[in-house]
Amino acid sequence: MAARLNKDGEAWLTQPSSRLALPLLLLAALLSAALIFYVIGDVVLAAGFAATLLVIAALMAWARRLYPPHVVAGEATPDWTVARAAADASNVAIAVTDRAGRLVCASDLFGQWFPGYPTPPGITGETTLTDSLSLAARAAWRDGDARVEGVAQGALRLDVDIARTGRAEDYLLWRFTPVRQPSALDDVHRLLTGEAGRQLGEAGVMAVMIGGEGRIRAANGAFLLRAAGRIDANIIGRDFAAHMRVDDKARLFLAREEQGGLPLRLLQVPLKRAIQANGAQGSAQDGPMLLLLIDEPVGGGGTSALSYIETLLSLLPFGLAMADRDGRVLFLNNAFARVVGLKPGETPSYPGDLVVREDQAAVADAVRRFAVGPQMSGDIAVRMRDQPDEPVALSLAGVRGLGEAAVLLSLKDNSEESKLKRQVAQATKMQAIGQLAGGVAHDFNNILTAIIGHCDLMLMRHAPGDSDYDDLQQIKSNSNRAAGLTRQLLAFSRQQTLRPQILQLPDIVADVSNLLKRLLGENVKLEVNHGRNLGAVRADPGQMEQVIVNLAVNARDAMPEGGTLNIQTYAVPAIKVREMRQQILPAGDYSALRVSDTGLGIPPDILAKIFEPFFTTKELGKGTGLGLSTVYGIVKQSGGYIFAESEMGRGASFVIYLPVYAGADAQEVAPVKAPVKRSETWGTGTILLVEDEDMVRAVAERALTRQGYTVLTANDGEQGLEVLANTDRIDLLISDVVMPNMDGPSMVAAARRARPDLPVLFMSGYAEEQLRKSIDIPNVAFLPKPFSVSQLAEAARDALGVGSLAD
Incomplete structure (x- = not known):
């Protein structure tokens, strides 16, 4: 039965209609009476039986309504x-x-x-x-x-x-x-009702936001005090014009200040471009506006008023500038300069100097159009000179009564928003590439298993000195190099096997320092500085050493003429993270590792690509492009974050943030004990080998047969269960994990029900850590691909020798 909601929000169940049950019951009673009359021939007895049947049915229906059946919990209709x-x-x-x-x-x-x-x-x-x-x-x-x-x-x-x-x-x-969209109205509302509105009031500036209908939406304390007499007055929703008056000289006053009040100068800042019904650009009065009121200087004077307005605009958090009728820039505040990328003290002559060449004519025409005629406002899309790939909206509004100033220009400082969008896009791209890299590494591991295995089998038939021995060794060496590349791909895709421990970053740096001195050479100086009160982190010490080595080698290559490599560790408490206002880094306690160099630096157009796999700026044959991608994968899989900072000519810095381990027992992760090594790999017994890849199954079967085992094979899990059912004794089950029809874990779960003590050895091109999270089967051993013949023989010997390998 399916549950739905009616218009009143009540649940109802789809079930047979009671109107259909009544005719069926009557028909059944008539048929029963007819049958009795046909057999006995007594009309009274037949009618009495039918009536009795109907009475019993009615009583049952009434009892069912009084005492509804109990619904089983598992069959309850969701509310x-x-x-x-x-x-x-x-x-x-x-x-x-x-x-x-x-x-x-x-x-x-x-x-x-x-x-x-x-x-x-x-x-x-x-x-x-x-x-x-x-x-x-x-x-x-x-x-x-x-x-x-x-x-x-x-x-x-x-x-x-x-x-x-x-x-x-x-x-x-x-x-x-x-999704909440950014709104200039919300920004201005927070400005007027917050600390910035209070500071404007202390500077003598009254600020009011009104809607297109002229009613007040927000106001700062200075306006409330002078217009209503109390700073806590509630005038939201009232007509702004009702609080103002105009004398016979067209001067503007507050209505409450009838005598002795100073005339006011009004500055209108449109907050939203108005669109008329025919699609043409509307008047500034058609939309919401920010109104700024200041006392008219004694004796007038446009120059002094303009200076006062400039002081006001410099306090506002959004980018504002003013231009005269000829389009020359008269003033711009710090926010505007920051948005357009101006250096301190640099002032452009015209707004067109800030945009790309193709947009200069459009900006100049817009400034001239808004400088004359009625007060209008509007937006145009332009591309900034320093950011030609990201169009921004330049808002223009005509102003009057401010001396030479005729046009007000505004830009929203969306640098942090754009940076966040780029970071999110980069993270999404890296995740997609990581998934692809993990899949490629898995398939490549199957191929390498067959190549390495056949090389081992051929080497058993060739002694050193044979003509083919060196060629076979070269093939195996290159295959092992390719296996190293797949491990790096798995590291980038965050699928490599980690052995995390509770450790301190300074200890890791100390362990790898001697190796770094040999790698860096004589012309690169190594400096190590450690901060105090660093919290312990949970990470794989071997992988963290690889991170430091990869970053150090990249830094050495960036300093061909020599320089200094600085490795620094320090604590980053949660309050410091909040002050950083880093959108990607969650608030919390971290231990940081910074690796800095004094090299050439990384160009801005390359900085966003450095963590991508196979991306390298080195000459052909000098690098694979997997160094930084491996670092990225290890850090992310360890639960940390990595950021790159660089300035051309001043070197580069890589900062790694690892969360402080909050476990109560610092000895929770014990060191992994090395297994006991045994040289003898020959054995006896029957092994069931289940592998869907023909080339891997063939080489594994030959390798195990040469070691003395009896090997039975199957293509997938279903065939493996059939072989198990038809064979009296199986000493070891070796199975791939991912297979068609029935995968390895499903087959092992079914086999363990009949043979609970059956030793199992899983082999897969995926990482052991990822597989153990998805395989809920105790006491299984794991052999990662690619493996050699000797590694397969040792894994089979160990699985048979100890019976099983606990997680």
């Missing part, structure tokens, strides 16, 4: 009204679909945003969006949750979160959350 009420209260639209793809529940807000209650993922007619949501839904069924960001629905932009839910996890919960 969607709670989820619906919670969604409506949180401004989040929800929809619930079952495994058949049917819509079983939806909130009112979902129906408002998507009329007709369409069934996700087909919420709109856009094929691209439907495909994207379908992929996300499949990912949610598989992984438990998924997310799609920036779904456009009319004027809304929604983030879609999909989660598998329900007692049996047989539903998908779709949550549509509106």
Whole structure:
């Protein structure tokens, strides 16, 4: 039965109608009476039987209504009204679909945003969006949750979160959350009602934000005090013009200051471009505005008033500039200079000097158009000289009564927003590349297993000095080099096996210092500085040493003429992280490792690509481009963050932040004991080898047979179970993990039910750590691909010798 919500939010169940049951009951009674009359021939007895049957049915129906049957907990119909009420209260639209793809529940807000209650993922007619949501839904069924960001629905932009839910996890919960868009109105509202509004008031500036209808939306304390007499007065929603008066000389005053009040100078800052019905540009009075009022200087004087306005504009947090009727720049504040990338003390002659050559004519025409005629406002899209790839909106508004100033120009400082967008895009790209790299490494490991295994088998037939021996050794050496590349790919994709321990970063730096001195050479000086009160971190010491070595080698190559390499460790408490205002780094306690050099530096256009695999600026044959990508993968898999900083000609710095380990027992992770080495690899017994790759299965079978084992083979898990069922004794099961039809873990789980003590050796091109998280089977051994013949023989011997290898 399926549960839905009616318009009143009540749940109802789809079940057979009671109107259909009554005719069926009457028909059954008549047929029974006819049958009795036919057999006995007594009309009274037949009618009495039919009446009795109807009375019993009526009593049962009445009893069922008085005492409804108890619903088993596992069969209870979900009460969607709670989820619906919670969604409506949180401004989040929800929809619930079952495994058949049917819509079983939806909130009112979902129906408002998507009329007709369409069934996700087909919420709109856009094929691209439907495909994207379908992929996300499949990912949610598989992984438990998924997310799609920036779904456009009319004027809304929604983030879609999909989660598998329900007692049996047989539903998908779709949550549509509106993305809050940045608004100049909100920014100005916070400005006026916050500390900045108070400072403006202390400077003698009254500030008011009004809507297009002329009613007050926000005001600072200075205006409230002079216009209403109290700083806590509530004038929101009142007509702004009602608080003002104009005398016979067209001078502006506050209505409350009838006698002795000073005339006011009014500066209008449009906050939103107005669009008329025919699509033409509207007047500044058509939209919300920020009104700034200051006392008119005694005796007038445009120059002094302009200086006062410049002082005011320099206090505002958004970029503002003023230009005269000829388009010359008269003033710009620090925020404007920062947005356009001006150096301290640098002032452009014309606004067109700040944009690329193609946009200079458009900017000059816009300034001249707004400098004459009625006061107008509008926006144009331009590309800044220092950021030609990112168009920005330049707002212009005509101003009057400020001396030479005729046009007010404004730019929003979105440098942090743009930086965050680039970082998010980079992280998304790196994640996609990492997934691809992990898949390539897995497939390549299968190929390398076959190559290395066949080389080992051929080397057994050739002694040193044979004509083919050296060639075979060269093939095996190159194969091992390729295996090293796959390990780096797995490190980049965060899928390599880590052995984390509780450690201190200064200890790791001390252990690797002697190696660094040999690697850096005589013309590079190594400096090491350690801070105090560093917290312990949880990481793999060997991998962290590789991180330091890779960064040091890159720094050495960046200093061909010599220089200084500085390695520094220091503590970064949570309060310091908050002061950094780093969008990517969550607030918390960290231990930091900084590796800096005095080399040539990294160009800005290359800085965003340095962590990508196979990206290198070195000459052909001098590097693989996997050094920094390996560093990135190790740091991210260890739960840390890495940032690169560089300035051309002043070197580069790489800063790694590792979270401080909060475990109570610092000895939780014990050192891994080395297994006892045994030279003898010959053995006896029967081994079942399950591998879907023909080349890997062939070389493993030959290798194990040469060691004295009896080897039975199977192509997948289903064939492996058949061999187990038809064979009396299997001493060891060696299986690949990922196989078609039935994978290795499923086969082992079924085999352990019949043979609980069966030793198991898993082999896979994926990393052991990733597999152990997904395989919930105790007492199994693991052999990573690629492996040699001797490594396979040793792993089989150890698995048979100890019976099993505990996690």
